[in-house]
Amino acid sequence: MASKKQIRVGMVGYRLMGRAHSHAYRDVPFYFNPDVEPRLQAIAGRDEESTKAAADKMGWESWETDWRRLIEREDIDLIDIVTPNNTHADIAIAAADAGKHVFCEKPLAMSLNEAKRMLEAVNRTGVTHMICHNYRFSPAVQYAKKLIDEGRLGKIYHMRATFLQDWLMDPEFPLIWRLKKEVSGGGTLSDLGAHIIDLARFLVGEFHEVAGMMETFVKKRPLGTMTNNLKGQIQSDQWGEVTVDDATMFLARFHNGAIGTFEASRFSRGNRAGNRFEINGEKGSIRWDMENLNNLHVYLEEDEPGLQGFRTINCTEESHPFAGSYWPAGHILGYEHTFVNIVFRLMDGIAQGTSPEPNFADGVKNQAVLEAVEQSAEKRGWIEIPD
Amino acid sequence: MASKKQIRVGMVGYRLMGRAHSHAYRDVPFYFNPDVEPRLQAIAGRDEESTKAAADKMGWESWETDWRRLIEREDIDLIDIVTPNNTHADIAIAAADAGKHVFCEKPLAMSLNEAKRMLEAVNRTGVTHMICHNYRFSPAVQYAKKLIDEGRLGKIYHMRATFLQDWLMDPEFPLIWRLKKEVSGGGTLSDLGAHIIDLARFLVGEFHEVAGMMETFVKKRPLGTMTNNLKGQIQSDQWGEVTVDDATMFLARFHNGAIGTFEASRFSRGNRAGNRFEINGEKGSIRWDMENLNNLHVYLEEDEPGLQGFRTINCTEESHPFAGSYWPAGHILGYEHTFVNIVFRLMDGIAQGTSPEPNFADGVKNQAVLEAVEQSAEKRGWIEIPD
Amino acid sequence: MASKKQIRVGMVGYRLMGRAHSHAYRDVPFYFNPDVEPRLQAIAGRDEESTKAAADKMGWESWETDWRRLIEREDIDLIDIVTPNNTHADIAIAAADAGKHVFCEKPLAMSLNEAKRMLEAVNRTGVTHMICHNYRFSPAVQYAKKLIDEGRLGKIYHMRATFLQDWLMDPEFPLIWRLKKEVSGGGTLSDLGAHIIDLARFLVGEFHEVAGMMETFVKKRPLGTMTNNLKGQIQSDQWGEVTVDDATMFLARFHNGAIGTFEASRFSRGNRAGNRFEINGEKGSIRWDMENLNNLHVYLEEDEPGLQGFRTINCTEESHPFAGSYWPAGHILGYEHTFVNIVFRLMDGIAQGTSPEPNFADGVKNQAVLEAVEQSAEKRGWIEIPD
Amino acid sequence: MASKKQIRVGMVGYRLMGRAHSHAYRDVPFYFNPDVEPRLQAIAGRDEESTKAAADKMGWESWETDWRRLIEREDIDLIDIVTPNNTHADIAIAAADAGKHVFCEKPLAMSLNEAKRMLEAVNRTGVTHMICHNYRFSPAVQYAKKLIDEGRLGKIYHMRATFLQDWLMDPEFPLIWRLKKEVSGGGTLSDLGAHIIDLARFLVGEFHEVAGMMETFVKKRPLGTMTNNLKGQIQSDQWGEVTVDDATMFLARFHNGAIGTFEASRFSRGNRAGNRFEINGEKGSIRWDMENLNNLHVYLEEDEPGLQGFRTINCTEESHPFAGSYWPAGHILGYEHTFVNIVFRLMDGIAQGTSPEPNFADGVKNQAVLEAVEQSAEKRGWIEIPD
Known part of the structure; x- marks a missing residue:
């Protein structure tokens, strides 16, 4: 495990979808052999106490109370966006501009225009990007x-x-x-x-x-x-x-x-x-x-x-x-495995420098x-x- | 059985739906106690040989090669229409005008106007009328x-x-x-x-x-x-x-x-x-x-x-x-019983002088x-x- | 229809199974083309009033209050036994001895010995025999x-x-x-x-x-x-x-x-x-x-x-x-069709002088x-x- | 997380069931709030290379090539047995004798007598014991x-x-x-x-x-x-x-x-x-x-x-x-969650000094x-x- 490159994740938000994503990052190396492995580096939330509690609970190593801090941190490779939809664009564009890969919850944006701006941003900087349509991955x-x-x-x-x-x-x-x-x-x-x-x-x-x-x-x-x-x-x-x-x-x-x-x-x-x-x-x-x-x-x-x-x-x-x-x-899987599978695909994309579907173009x-x-x-x- | 009033049916057409209707007429008195009972009096079809064969096979007492003959016959109380849709209106209106009850396959007519004309006809002469939406009767x-x-x-x-x-x-x-x-x-x-x-x-x-x-x-x-x-x-x-x-x-x-x-x-x-x-x-x-x-x-x-x-x-x-x-x-029923049930309801309507739903107004x-x-x-x- | 040989049925008993059998006799010629056709000739029951009512209701032409009369009647070709199990043997053996075909509800008998005696009887006289295991015929x-x-x-x-x-x-x-x-x-x-x-x-x-x-x-x-x-x-x-x-x-x-x-x-x-x-x-x-x-x-x-x-x-x-x-x-069948199918097979057997399975040997x-x-x-x- | 008492697990074996158990230890603190938390301390297997690989893959901190070493180690609180059945008794009894809690795959033993000896051992030393009948925990x-x-x-x-x-x-x-x-x-x-x-x-x-x-x-x-x-x-x-x-x-x-x-x-x-x-x-x-x-x-x-x-x-x-x-x-669970649930119950038992059912008495x-x-x-x- 130690020898693989680690993708240090910074996740903005930590509620229902944050839980599903966190769990997926934890499980991917257990079930799969991705070329690079996610590391639960930091989460960001506005309320310090509950952000800290969530980080502890879900196994994140650190936390911030402003998502902009995650973008600034050099020890973050991938920004994961699980916040309400009206914040997706700002965070994603800032992340792309900072050269960080972006994984965003759906729907991508508040409007088609906003979605296009997000796609332009990730295309401009060449980072890996995906949108979390997890059901594809059942x-x-x-x-x-x-x-x-x-x-x-x-x-x-x-x-x-x-x-x-x-x-x-x-x-x-x-x-x-x-x-x-x-x-x-x-x-x-x-x-x-x-x-x-x-x-x-x-x-x-x-x-x-x-x-x-x-x-x-x-x-x-x-x-x-x-x-x-x-x-x-x-x-x-x-x-x-x-x-x-x-x-x-x-x-x-x-x-x-x-x-x-x-x-x-x-x-x-x-x-x-x-x-x-x-x-x-x-x-x-x-x-x-x-x-x-x-x-x-x-x-x-x-x-x-x-x-x-x-x-x-x-x-x-x-x-x-x-x-x-x-x-x-015959030993069945559940809802959470759709996230494990999509995160495995995301790791693949980062390792190979591509943006697997569904990506921001799909979001648009x-x-x-x-x-x-x-x-x-x-x-x-x-x-x-x-x- | 003998003492009940018999409703003498004249059915125009005898293919798939004719079979379903014929079987229902045969079964209604077996399963139910309607106040009046259907009698398989006559069917009409254009081809003499196959009409005769169908009548024999399905237990009808006589046959005609022109539906107008059925309308003319005094020993027919109910006209059942199981022909292609472009003939429904002519037959139904002629039947109503002759004072015969009418049971018609769906869709009622070729157009809304035609359907309205059919409804006017049955209303004018006060006969019992129903349209065969059998699935209601599951x-x-x-x-x-x-x-x-x-x-x-x-x-x-x-x-x-x-x-x-x-x-x-x-x-x-x-x-x-x-x-x-x-x-x-x-x-x-x-x-x-x-x-x-x-x-x-x-x-x-x-x-x-x-x-x-x-x-x-x-x-x-x-x-x-x-x-x-x-x-x-x-x-x-x-x-x-x-x-x-x-x-x-x-x-x-x-x-x-x-x-x-x-x-x-x-x-x-x-x-x-x-x-x-x-x-x-x-x-x-x-x-x-x-x-x-x-x-x-x-x-x-x-x-x-x-x-x-x-x-x-x-x-x-x-x-x-x-x-x-x-x-x-737990002893299940099949497709054909939906017809038995609707024909039982039709007999009820005729006995009581009403037109149970779905009737021609529903057809319209x-x-x-x-x-x-x-x-x-x-x-x-x-x-x-x-x- | 008229030209086919008719198999005149005498049914002993008329309750639940009697109803299922009666309906099957009525339906066989409608759905199938057997070489011989059943005719609902007579039923037998101990209580005159309810036997008569059942005959009327189900379309039987006559009735008797003693099953022995059915056996004696020359206008009966097939005895159908739908009575409680302790009467099966007596009726079946008498029927066989009178040269009548036998169709018997299950279980065949009160004991293995009794069942064997029944099989011997039908084998001795060479009549067609079947036992009504209808579920085979779904x-x-x-x-x-x-x-x-x-x-x-x-x-x-x-x-x-x-x-x-x-x-x-x-x-x-x-x-x-x-x-x-x-x-x-x-x-x-x-x-x-x-x-x-x-x-x-x-x-x-x-x-x-x-x-x-x-x-x-x-x-x-x-x-x-x-x-x-x-x-x-x-x-x-x-x-x-x-x-x-x-x-x-x-x-x-x-x-x-x-x-x-x-x-x-x-x-x-x-x-x-x-x-x-x-x-x-x-x-x-x-x-x-x-x-x-x-x-x-x-x-x-x-x-x-x-x-x-x-x-x-x-x-x-x-x-x-x-x-x-x-x-x-896609137009489904129900419970009663299992009886229609087995009766069709029974008619085939009678026409060909065989005893289709399940017959009394299966009953034994x-x-x-x-x-x-x-x-x-x-x-x-x-x-x-x-x- | 840090403040909770950790239960340091030593698992003997690492194949199919070892995987299911390992995953459960990882997931319990994520989904539940047990009073004590499992720590993936060490696994034991006979083949050094594959044992080491399994430990790496599944997130265990160390490994041994002899299960007796796990028993000897003072940094192990709970022995988890996922080996072929003919080794259960020796391992479980040694673990109990060393004062370690025991979690054993089913069937408990090779015979009723052996199972009884295992139950006596855990009863004698008062450790927590459970048998892994995971389906109870769906x-x-x-x-x-x-x-x-x-x-x-x-x-x-x-x-x-x-x-x-x-x-x-x-x-x-x-x-x-x-x-x-x-x-x-x-x-x-x-x-x-x-x-x-x-x-x-x-x-x-x-x-x-x-x-x-x-x-x-x-x-x-x-x-x-x-x-x-x-x-x-x-x-x-x-x-x-x-x-x-x-x-x-x-x-x-x-x-x-x-x-x-x-x-x-x-x-x-x-x-x-x-x-x-x-x-x-x-x-x-x-x-x-x-x-x-x-x-x-x-x-x-x-x-x-x-x-x-x-x-x-x-x-x-x-x-x-x-x-x-x-x-x-409506967001369904899978097979693996039955193990997460039973391990949560096991942690509860250890925290409270009890042996939740199903335990070795159930195994007997x-x-x-x-x-x-x-x-x-x-x-x-x-x-x-x-x-």
Whole structure:
């Protein structure tokens, strides 16, 4: 271990996603053999006490109370951004300008323009950059990609994808930052929709045009904050306006002729993490559901008559991407392993001087779709995605 | 049996749907105790030999080679229409004018105007009328309706529904009547979409506006005909143009504020009969899939924490609508029983002089949605459903 | 229809199984083209009023109040026995002696000796005979048989089968005939166990030896009777002793070297009709569950690495036995169709002068296993099945 | 972190289970707040090079080539035993005698007597001891236990449990140590059966008597060794005798009157990790399957008629044991978290001077059942479990 080059990480933020990333940095060298290894060097947060506590808890060697300090420190190679969306651009651009690699949570930015500025910054300085669309890195989704790339599904006709949750259906759940457009840049669409847009771009291809509808079912909420694991705490008897969508649906046409339906909602009872898709091609179909993320359901028309049906494949075999590095077949993985896998890929990119997908260019394209959906909802018609 | 009033049925057409209806007439008195009982009096078809053979096979007492003869016959009380869509209006209006009850396959008509003319006819003469949206009559769907009506799901936020098939994906599957707009009035939307629109109206409520997209993936096909069970036979080396959609998707807003995504496709590999929906309400959710039509999946937020999850309910208990008339719990029903149940309801309507839902008024409303979806696809924007 | 030879059926008994058989006779000519066709000629029951009502309801042309009259009638070709088990032998032997074909509900007899006498009778007079193990005739089970016979699973190593119900768990459910050994000949083992023994013999082969355990959880019950669909009615304030098992489990070794676990229970909450099995062979495995009886789950080791997994096959395709005679693929069948299929096979047998399996010889072999399980439970050790 | 007492672990062995344990020690302080924290102090293995490599890879601070050295070292508080079964007793007893806590892989010993000697040793010196039956610690299984303890299932009638695998079905898979009785102490029964016996004791109660059958389908294999993740490597052209069972089935009666079927097999195609059970009680039932280990399926008779059915509960909510320390609801856990949870419990035990269950007393009771099953198979009858 000692002989490998270490990539000294400075992470800005430390809550839910900070936990997921921290754990991934710890696990990558255990499960994989990357050419370079992450070192949990420092985290930054505004509140000294809780930042220090988080650093201790998660195994970080030091902490700062201003993210700018992380950028200044010479013992930091990689800046990891897990803060609210309205801070992504400043941090990422500053990091790139300081010659540090950047790993950023999704959505990349508050707007398409901001996203483009971020991409320009990383391109200008040549650092490695990635955006954390972790669901791509479930072995089942990676295997789906492999099947599609090999032509096993043939020409793609349809995708239908949802990301459904129900954690803020209570009308008295507080007005957390995710519900304020000036902080989050967007609501359910940008939080959950961004993930299924990424899966669509990964598996089907680039979007050509979209037509969407956005809805806010609960328009005012008590002021308050998020605690952890998607729980909220009311902190005032004042109420404020929800300035983002509770649910967004859209139709889409892809450049390759496929068409699809997409839906992101936080008002879907019983769906804790309903990130699901089905893709239908000329020769086969696949289905996936994050709540049983190890399973890929695959239908192949080439199967002999009588034996045609969706196979439930537990993607924990050596033949499934990433899976062979963990446990024997049938011994399932969880949510956190999607982060371990993407961080392994990030380390690879840094070692080789590349920016593995999904990187900031993907972030820009994702943002273009998000923005087009929003515009289409306002215009009540179709919007083409700009190149 | 002898003492009950008999409703003498005259059925026009005798292929796939004719078989389903015939079987239902035979089974209703076996499973239920309707006040009046259907009698398989006569069928009509253009080809004498095959009409006679069908009558023999399915247990009909007589046959005609012109449907107008059925209308003229005094020993016919109910006209059942299972012919291609471009003949529905003429037959139904003639039947109503002759004072005969009418049971018509879906979609009701070739256009909204035609549907309205049919409704006027049955209203004018006061006969009983129903449209055969049989999926409403699955015990599981009936039970879903009961739960929704009782408020168990609370305010409805979302519906997502699909009807997916794959039987004509082969580009050399022939140009059957369903693919010619002048005969069918529409393609996948009117054939399959009509069913999920009906389920939406039944379970969620009336549509307010829609925005759709229609696609024809295979634009030319060899001339040919349908044999049975969704198989085709090429009959020429000439090719003709497909004038209907292979797939249609649309977004919808309901009058009660719910929103939904809808998709009908015949290009979804592995989906033989993917008639599925999920409905999310304030207090609960339900899911249903025609390929396992006995099961209703129900989530109730009122369940105590820890015990919350979708229940898989095999709707074959005495507490489930219609189910108690068949077999012990766990002994499942099939596709054909949805027809038995709707025909039982039809007999009830005739006995009581009413037109149980779904009737021609439902057919008109359904047609209005179909037409609005088509217009929205042309206009590439939203279309309100006329009242 | 008129030109085919009619097989005039006389059915003794008319309750739950009588209903299932009656419906099958009505449906066979509708769905199939047997060389001979059943005619619902007469039923027999002790109570005149309810026998007459049943005949009317189910479409039988006449009735008798003594089953011996059915045997005497010259206009009866086939005797169908759906009475309590202690009457099977007398009726079947009398029928055979009168030269009538016999179709008998399971279990065949009260004992192995009685079963053998029945087999001797039908063999002596050369009539067609079958035992109604209807689950063999689910298209999914028939397809499983086909796969096994073709060697797709290779050498069989394991079977595990259950038939679990929960309808008499209430300690105050009455002491119906099925709970009295002198009428039923046995309890859960002979009622439900007989079915899974038949499936095992059909799919795996002959039993070599068994070791079982039998348990009666509720030992006394109020006197009463069965109404319909597995419901009971208390008819007295007296209580009587349950003289049969509530649950039986046994281990088995087959002649071909396979081994298996078997369990029949009426005390398994939530299992309404938990007739399920899994079979593991050298090259593949299958799973089936009566509560979703259309689906067969098939695993094939020959599938390429990565794509290995159980396929969920909806056995409603033309390539699945019997299924092509019903509806298009994906349009599911129910419990009652297993009876339609077995009656179609019975008609075939009568037409050709054979006794299709499962016939009385299968009934004898089944009874031998039942008896061996019972002996093994008493002896608390292994018992070989006599040849 | 620094201020907590550290428990310095010395682990003997480092292959598959060593990896699972090592990872758990690393993760416990990240996810939980134990009063004492594990420190990865040293591992021991016979081959210097691979031991050193394993220590480096998994983050251990030092290594030894003789386990006795670990016992001697004063900087070791806890001995963790992940070696072949024939070494457990020597190591555990030496560790206990040296006053070190002991955590031992299952099965505890080669025989009941040996297990008892191990229990005497830990009792004599008062160290904390546990056996690694990790499946108890899936949140879903822990929640099942809670439901049962609260009486939600009422009196238990049935358990049926299997642990099915298929990784050594190839007749040319080598004769690894697990297939030699002198090293493993037993085959599939002691490897897989031990786990389901533990789940049965945990959830249902103590075994009263058993009747089993053991089978070795492939009796000779080429000499060879195990690589990793259940793969094998042939190392010779000589073949040796398999001296353990490939599959074992047994019937059981529990002290509380429940009865059950149990089966462990490595010859069940398509079952990679088929560790499954169903438990039926008076008032409800539960089902669990390790291949989707987050889900518990629960049926409650108290549910109102119509709404009765098995709920699929994704046990990732705060209300589910252990789950609240990880991720938001619906974000699933994997196999490795069962080890994190048991090690957290172990740390608790050490902090409080107790030996949480399952401890060596459980190991003894488990061994008593294993031995009784083996004896019953030889005797071909029932064997009572000694107290």
